[in-house]
Amino acid sequence: xxxxxxxxxxxxxxxxxxxxxxxxxxxxxxxxxxxxxxxxxxxxxxxxxxxxxxxxxxxxxxxxxxxxxxxxxxxxxxxxxxxxxxxxxxxxxxxxxxxxxxxxxxxxxxxxxxxxxxxxxxxxxxxxxxxxxxxxxxxxxxxxxxxxxxxxxxxxxxxxxxxxxxxxxxxxxxxxxxxxxxxxxxxxxxxxxxxxxxxxxxxxxxxxxxxxxxxxxxxxxxxxxxxxxxxxxxxxxxxxxxxxxxxxxxxxxxxxxxxxxxxxxxxxxxxxxxxxxxxxxxxxxxxxxxxxxxxxxxxxxxxxxxxxxxxxxxxxxxxxxxxxxxxxxxxxxxxxxxxxxxxxxxxxxxxxxxxxxxxxxxxxxxxxxxxxxxxxxxxxxxxxxxxxxx
Numbered sequence: 001x002x003x004x005x006x007x008x009x010x011x012x013x014x015x016x017x018x019x020x021x022x023x024x025x026x027x028x029x030x031x032x033x034x035x036x037x038x039x040x041x042x043x044x045x046x047x048x049x050x051x052x053x054x055x056x057x058x059x060x061x062x063x064x065x066x067x068x069x070x071x072x073x074x075x076x077x078x079x080x081x082x083x084x085x086x087x088x089x090x091x092x093x094x095x096x097x098x099x100x101x102x103x104x105x106x107x108x109x110x111x112x113x114x115x116x117x118x119x120x121x122x123x124x125x126x127x128x129x130x131x132x133x134x135x136x137x138x139x140x141x142x143x144x145x146x147x148x149x150x151x152x153x154x155x156x157x158x159x160x161x162x163x164x165x166x167x168x169x170x171x172x173x174x175x176x177x178x179x180x181x182x183x184x185x186x187x188x189x190x191x192x193x194x195x196x197x198x199x200x201x202x203x204x205x206x207x208x209x210x211x212x213x214x215x216x217x218x219x220x221x222x223x224x225x226x227x228x229x230x231x232x233x234x235x236x237x238x239x240x241x242x243x244x245x246x247x248x249x250x251x252x253x254x255x256x257x258x259x260x261x262x263x264x265x266x267x268x269x270x271x272x273x274x275x276x277x278x279x280x281x282x283x284x285x286x287x288x289x290x291x292x293x294x295x296x297x298x299x300x301x302x303x304x305x306x307x308x309x310x311x312x313x314x315x316x317x318x319x320x321x322x323x324x325x326x327x328x329x330x331x332x333x334x335x336x337x338x339x340x341x342x343x344x345x346x347x348x349x350x351x352x353x354x355x356x357x358x359x360x361x362x363x364x365x366x367x368x369x370x371x372x373x374x375x376x377x378x379x380x381x382x383x384x385x386x387x388x389x390x
Contacts, residue, residue: 003118004048004096005040005160006087009033009061009104010076011054017212019346023104024060025215028222029322029353031064032209035107035222040100041068043114048094051104052076052087063350081183085172091165099168100160101186107218108205109160116200117162125164126190129202130155158202161186163195171195219355226322230387233324236282238275238384240289243377252330252337252380253344253361254306254351259335263378266295266302272328272361273305275382276348279326280312283386284319309351321388323354330363332378337363 013022023033033051040049051073053061061073074090076083084101091099098121102109113129120127133156137149163171168186171193175183183189187197209218247262251270263269277289286292289308293300300307316323326348330337341361349356366373 001045001098002047002094002096003045003098003100004050004091004094004165005046005100005102006084006091007033007036007040007049007051007102007104008076008080008083008087009036009054009057009073010052010083011080011105013105015210016215018215020060021054021057022209022215024057024064026349026353026355027107027209027215027219028226029355031060032107032215032218033061033064033104034068036102036104036109037065037068037070039107039109039111040102040114041070043111045115045118046100048091048096050074050087050090050094052083052090079181080185081172081175081181081189084186084189085176088165088169088172092169096165098162099165100162101168102160103208105209106159106206107209108203108207110203110206113158113200113203113206114160117160120198120200121162121164124196124198125167126162126187126195126197127200128161128185128187128197129158129206130199131158131202131204132156155199156202157185157187158206158208159185163190167195227324227387230320230322230389232388232390234283234386234388236279236284236384236386238278238280238282238288238382239379240271240274240278241377241379242269242271243371244375250335251305252340253328254304254347255340255344257335257340267293267300267308268302268304270305271378272330272344272380272382273309273351275380276326276328276352276384277305277308277312279382279384280309280316280323280386283384284316284321284388286312286315306351313352316386319388321386323352323358323384324387325358325385326352326354327360327383328362329381330361330378331366331372331380332363333365333368333373333375337361 009023016022053073133151133154138145242263244261245264250262251268253272345356
């Protein structure tokens with residue numbers, strides 16, 4: 001039995017605010033979409049996971065899905081309905097028996113709900129998870145209540161919504177060819193095509209993140225959960241120095257900035273990332289950057305320092321650890337760092353899987369004292385706090 005999952009991540013997510021669509025904002029140190037993808041990729045019954053993304057989402061998707069084994073995402077349409085249809089069609093080559101269609105912005109989806117939807121498809125063609133409405137409902141017009149609505153047969157719908165693959169593919173095609181627009185979920189598409197749709201029990205935790213408040217609360221919930229299971233708090237420090245040499249730009253925290261010189265080094269000489277790498281390694285007693293990436297090894301010639309950060313994170317995560325906070329101080333007379341700090345924090349956030357409010361980047365001079373004061377080079381100091389299980 002082949003079970004495909006379509007993860008719909010094509011929306012703009014504007015109601016959540018922020019610099020990025022909500023599916024790419026960080027909660028618990030990972031993009032919302034990453035949590036969703038990992039839930040389906042780790043489910044033993046799911047054999048194929050297809051993502052549908054929006055225009056100009058390529059870089060954000062690549063960062064969110066880094067290291068995951070996934071097919072190339074497909075570009076969604078002008079509406080959720082279009083995006084779902086496109087995602088369903090993209091799975092045709094895989095020839096699934098069943099298909100699950102899920103909102104990327106529901107990152108708390110459990111294996112239990114996924115399993116319940118799949119199991120129900122043994123008996124029916126279409127099924128959705130839902131929660132019975134618990135609150136009293138009133139119908140009102142112009143601020144006046146007209147009547148109380150019977151809630152006994154009403155449900156809040158969730159995803160993943162599951163279907164026999166060929167059935168929902170044909171239903172989407174029918175709705176498309178007949179220009180049936182405004183169908184807000186795939187169950188509505190199935191109903192339009194005359195399919196019977198069953199309901200299984202959903203979970204309150206399987207909520208959709210919509211507003212900035214939703215994102216904030218999800219981040220708090222995940223951080224509390226992760227930190228509760230990692231009571232071992234450790235702090236590491238890193239220090240790095242590089243001299244200037246001929247050039248016209250330099251790298252700091254993964255951001256290239258113009259300057260009269262570049263920093264000299266075997267790699268890209270990103271002094272800030274080198275300090276952060278050493279600080280991470282220090283928290284787990286794994287030596288320093290030179291231990292893992294010796295400057296005598298030609299394969300690291302002109303390498304991007306993001307490689308070093310990724311290795312340090314890999315070693316930390318292999319021990320069950322996660323980064324809780326990063327504090328970087330850059331010592332330099334020039335170039336002026338402050339105009340670049342927002343971009344540097346954003347890039348470091350992406351590399352570390354850490355919210356920007358857990359990253360500090362500061363810059364100071366040495367008041368013309370010493371080699372740094374003479375503009376012969378620059379230095380960086382980093383302090384990293386991590387959480388580990390006992």
